[in-house]
Amino acid sequence: MSRxxxxxxxxxxxxELRSTALxxxxxxxxxxxKVMGAxxxxxxxxxxxxxxxxxxxxxxxxxxxxxxxxxxxxxxxxDGTVTxxxxxxxxxxxxxxxxxQSVADELRVPLSSIRMVMGDTALxxxxxxxxxxxxxxxxxxxxxxxxxxxxxxxxxxxxxxxxTAPDKLRVSEGKITNLASGATLTYAQLAQGKTxxxxxxxxxxxxxxxxxxxxxKPVPKIAARAFVTGQHQFTPDLRPADLLHGKVLRPxxxxxxxxxxxxxAAQAAPGVVVVRDADFIAAAAPTERAAERAIAAIHAExxxxxxxxxxVLYSYLKENLDTEExxxxxxxxxxxNGLAKAAHQLEQTYTVGYIAHTxxxxxxxxxxxxxxxxxxxxxxxxxxxxxxxxxxALHLPKDRVRVIVPDTGSAYGGKHxxxxxxxxxxxxxxxxxxxxxxxxxxxxxTWSYFRPxxxxxxxxxxxxxxKLTAWEFHNYNSGGSGIQTPYDVANQLIQFHPANSPxxxxxxxxxxxxxxxxxxxxxxxxxxxxxxxxxxxxRMKNLTDSxxxxxxxxAAKSFGWPQKKNHAGQGSGMGGGVEKGGYVATFAEIAAxxxxxxxxxxxxxxxxxxxxxxxxxxxxxQVIGANIMGLGGALFEAIEFENGKITNPHFAQxxxxxxxxxxxxxxxxxxxxxxxxxxxxxxxxxxxAPAIGNAIFDATGIRLRSLPMVPHGLNATKASA
Amino acid sequence: xxTPVHAEINGKSRTFASDPNTxxxxxxxEELGLTGTKYGCGEGQCGACTxxxxxxxxxxxxxxxxDGAGKSILTIEGFEQNGQLHPVQQAFLDQGAFQxxxxxxxxxxxxxxxxxxxxxxxxxxxxxxxxxxxxxCGAHPRIIAAVQQAAKAMHGxxx
Numbered sequence: 049m050s051r052x053x054x055x056x057x058x059x060x061x062x063x064e065l066r067s068t069a070l071x072x073x074x075x076x077x078x079x080x081x082k083v084m085g086a087x088x089x090x091x092x093x094x095x096x097x098x099x100x101x102x103x104x105x106x107x108x109x110x111x112x113x114x115x116x117x118x119x120x121x122x123x124x125x126x127d128g129t130v131t132x133x134x135x136x137x138x139x140x141x142x143x144x145x146x147x148x149q150s151v152a153d154e155l156r157v158p159l160s161s162i163r164m165v166m167g168d169t170a171l172x173x174x175x176x177x178x179x180x181x182x183x184x185x186x187x188x189x190x191x192x193x194x195x196x197x198x199x200x201x202x203x204x205x206x207x208x209x210x211x212t213a214p215d216k217l218r219v220s221e222g223k224i225t226n227l228a229s230g231a232t233l234t235y236a237q238l239a240q241g242k243t244x245x246x247x248x249x250x251x252x253x254x255x256x257x258x259x260x261x262x263x264x265k266p267v268p269k270i271a272a273r274a275f276v277t278g279q280h281q282f283t284p285d286l287r288p289a290d291l292l293h294g295k296v297l298r299p300x301x302x303x304x305x306x307x308x309x310x311x312x313a314a315q316a317a318p319g320v321v322v323v324r325d326a327d328f329i330a331a332a333a334p335t336e337r338a339a340e341r342a343i344a345a346i347h348a349e350x351x352x353x354x355x356x357x358x359x360v361l362y363s364y365l366k367e368n369l370d371t372e373e374x375x376x377x378x379x380x381x382x383x384x385n386g387l388a389k390a391a392h393q394l395e396q397t398y399t400v401g402y403i404a405h406t407x408x409x410x411x412x413x414x415x416x417x418x419x420x421x422x423x424x425x426x427x428x429x430x431x432x433x434x435x436x437x438x439x440x441a442l443h444l445p446k447d448r449v450r451v452i453v454p455d456t457g458s459a460y461g462g463k464h465x466x467x468x469x470x471x472x473x474x475x476x477x478x479x480x481x482x483x484x485x486x487x488x489x490x491x492x493x494t495w496s497y498f499r500p501x502x503x504x505x506x507x508x509x510x511x512x513x514x515k516l517t518a519w520e521f522h523n524y525n526s527g528g529s530g531i532q533t534p535y536d537v538a539n540q541l542i543q544f545h546p547a548n549s550p551x552x553x554x555x556x557x558x559x560x561x562x563x564x565x566x567x568x569x570x571x572x573x574x575x576x577x578x579x580x581x582x583x584x585x586x587r588m589k590n591l592t593d594s595x596x597x598x599x600x601x602x603a604a605k606s607f608g609w610p611q612k613k614n615h616a617g618q619g620s621g622m623g624g625g626v627e628k629g630g631y632v633a634t635f636a637e638i639a640a641x642x643x644x645x646x647x648x649x650x651x652x653x654x655x656x657x658x659x660x661x662x663x664x665x666x667x668x669x670q671v672i673g674a675n676i677m678g679l680g681g682a683l684f685e686a687i688e689f690e691n692g693k694i695t696n697p698h699f700a701q702x703x704x705x706x707x708x709x710x711x712x713x714x715x716x717x718x719x720x721x722x723x724x725x726x727x728x729x730x731x732x733x734x735x736x737a738p739a740i741g742n743a744i745f746d747a748t749g750i751r752l753r754s755l756p757m758v759p760h761g762l763n764a765t766k767a768s769a
Numbered sequence: 770x771x772t773p774v775h776a777e778i779n780g781k782s783r784t785f786a787s788d789p790n791t792x793x794x795x796x797x798x799e800e801l802g803l804t805g806t807k808y809g810c811g812e813g814q815c816g817a818c819t820x821x822x823x824x825x826x827x828x829x830x831x832x833x834x835x836d837g838a839g840k841s842i843l844t845i846e847g848f849e850q851n852g853q854l855h856p857v858q859q860a861f862l863d864q865g866a867f868q869x870x871x872x873x874x875x876x877x878x879x880x881x882x883x884x885x886x887x888x889x890x891x892x893x894x895x896x897x898x899x900x901x902x903x904x905x906c907g908a909h910p911r912i913i914a915a916v917q918q919a920a921k922a923m924h925g926x927x928x
Contacts, residue, residue, distance in 0.1 A: 276862050285804035337795070408871040
């Protein structure tokens with residue numbers, strides 16, 4: 049048996065888009081080689097500590113036919129192709145490339161021979177999802193260990209062939225050389241005709257970063273050519289035969305209950321399928337326009353309730369605490385005593401608004417039913433979570449639901465839920481034809497979820513010598529990520545207080561770490577000014593964490609801190625911290641126009657350290673990208689709402705960073721080959737907002753404690769403050 | 770039945786089966802399968818759906834099929850010639866000027882139009898030309914570098 053049957057063949061990159069024949073396929077060990085073809089395979093078993101973290105705990109509902117214990121796998125085919133499989137997804141963070149680099153590196157093969165199969169519930173083992181900056185620290189070593197085990201297996205095979213010992217052999221470039229005779233065997237030759245599958249040994253050593261050859265190097269995005277030619281198919285680009293386009297009747301406000309609906313006019317339109325299921329009303333039609341018309345022809349009556357407004361958001365959050373969910377405070381020493389003996393005290397409140405992810409590819413899904421089985425293509429960070437939601441909502445065993453994630457047009461923490469997938473699936477079931485749902489930008493701004501708003505109250509105290517004596521920190525609603533201070537304070541009281549959010553809220557790049565760092569690093573700046581100590585010196589005086597010190601020092605050096613002021617309105621500031629294993633310090637220079645009130649960010653330098661760097665080019669792209677994205681939340685992005693409606697659900701009203709907003713950007717990457725790599729998709733965003741706020745204070749003497757800081761310029765902010 | 774609309778699309782004469790009132794973006798994508806042109810907002814605010822209409826960059830989400838009648842339409846799929854990328858496409862590839870790359874088609878089409886009118890734009894002219902194109906991943910500095918690289922390559926090729 050040399051080739052997999054045609055319908056099982058996995059084509060790199062495009063496999064997910066036209067593999068309808070795979071419907072019946074659930075990857076079981078006994079079928080593995082039937083599907084993948086002859087070769088050598090290594091299964092990563094989820095029972096081991098590291099992979100279990102990524103694979104999570106399965107709920108054991110209707111998934112008996114999925115290999116529960118496998119969390120990733122690797123296959124070397126008899127053509128030398130290496131297929132590595134993981135439930136992680138590619139959403140622009142470049143994980144497809146960095147994971148492939150790690151596998152190639154460990155297996156000693158060129159990057160071009162690696163095929164990554166990602167985010168497909170029928171092909172890839174269970175995975176909790178692509179979030180929390182976990183792919184590099186957890187999935188990458190897992191795949192490396194599988195690759196390392198595969199390499200050992202190949203060495204054993206070669207040693208047996210030559211009747212010699214594995215240590216008399218050398219591995220490089222996808223082949224094994226017999227050092228004594230000079231004979232070589234390629235991986236392809238060794239895999240020929242074999243069906244050898246091993247579980248990964250418990251502790252197979254992986255190559256330390258200092259010895260990496262493929263990893264650690266700047267490598268371009270895999271299959272990037274398809275993106276510059278328009279050939280890559282994102283979910284909205286899929287067009288299965290007989291496709292219908294779906295539209296959903298949206299309620300007039302959040303929480304509205306359907307009282308009555310007259311569907312007759314919509315149902316009368318030719319070729320239109322209308323679905324009503326509880327409060328869900330939707331239509332599918334041969335064109336988007338026909339579906340829109342059908343929805344417009346529905347007369348529906350809704351019952352709505354008065355709801356709060358973004359104008360009173362912060363008092364609302366404080367008044368609507370969710371005390372049942374209350375979290376235990378982190379306490380050390382006595383914050384009260386520490387404050388009492390402080391030479392300088394600070395007591396301040398900081399706020400952050402709700403913001404939207406606005407991925408340029410809106411939430412979208414294509415659903416297709418065949419033989420009572422459902423396949424959904426959708427851009428999600430949680431293919432298995434979406435599978436579970438579909439299974440529950442449609443009362444369908446999970447083995448009849450397949451979720452496939454084409455490489456997606458960004459997510460930023462916003463694509464965790466199954467919304468569009470559910471809508472498309474429900475319509476497709478009624479229409480008995482494939483249905484595509486692509487949310488409009490207004491739907492995206494309204495019916496997705498938002499980064500939580502929050503109120504943060506800080507009390508800080510310092511002694512006459514500038515040492516912190518007390519730190520009290522309360523975060524209301526926004527979240528606990530990055531809430532702990534990295535500075536040395538003997539007396540601490542730190543607490544997250546959940547609240548009943550008036551809007552649907554959820555994950556976002558960096559989560560609450562952006563809010564918590566904004567508040568903490570702004571307060572640190574205020575304390576430094578109160579004590580009349582240089583802000584960098586003040587931080588260093590209170591900081592022993594050598595990795596955080598290193599990024600502050602590196603960024604300060606590249607930025608040229610302290611910066612001499614050459615003109616009016618010029619100011620500079622910094623912000624930094626530790627989160628998800630990454631260390632960041634950002635310095636910003638701003639220009640404030642006194643007359644117009646315009647704030648322009650002129651220059652940003654970010655130093656970042658996340659252990660050993662897997663792909664410096666990809667990392668630089670992430671660090672710069674995170675800072676550019678962060679400009680929006682720092683300066684002008686804010687979701688406004690009133691009575692259950694989003695009042696600025698358009699790009700014309702909700703300002704995201706554009707070319708003219710982009711400062712001169714510099715990323716300083718600290719490569720620690722002595723440390724394992726951590727994730728990098730999120731943490732580089734957290735230093736920017738406080739750096740800008742502190743720079744605005746430096747330039748104008750005005751302290752801005754609310755994100756976004758200048759949605760309508762400095763003058764409007766001053767007037768309303 | 771309205772008269773079918775003819776247009777020259779990526780160098781080939783085509784007839785739209787779609788109703789002339791259909792959004793040009795929808796017809797290009799769903800009828801003709803030219804899905805490289807993206808929907809980003811449907812409001813003419815993000816530039817993901819940019820095409821060249823008689824050489825001018827236009828938001829196809831703001832046009833109808835009828836607007837294309839008798840005109841030449843160039844989409845991202847029309848720039849590669851005999852397997853050879855357009856210098857702007859090549860420059861985006863060389864600079865790694867994307868992350869998720871959903872905005873890339875619109876960025877490339879807009880940049881091609883800019884370089885057609887201005888063979889060596891300054892940085893601020895590039896910023897101005899791309900102001901209507903949104904990139905959420907923050908690839909802006911690399912996109913600017915890509916346009917600069919393409920300008921050099923195209924300028925060099927001509928002289």
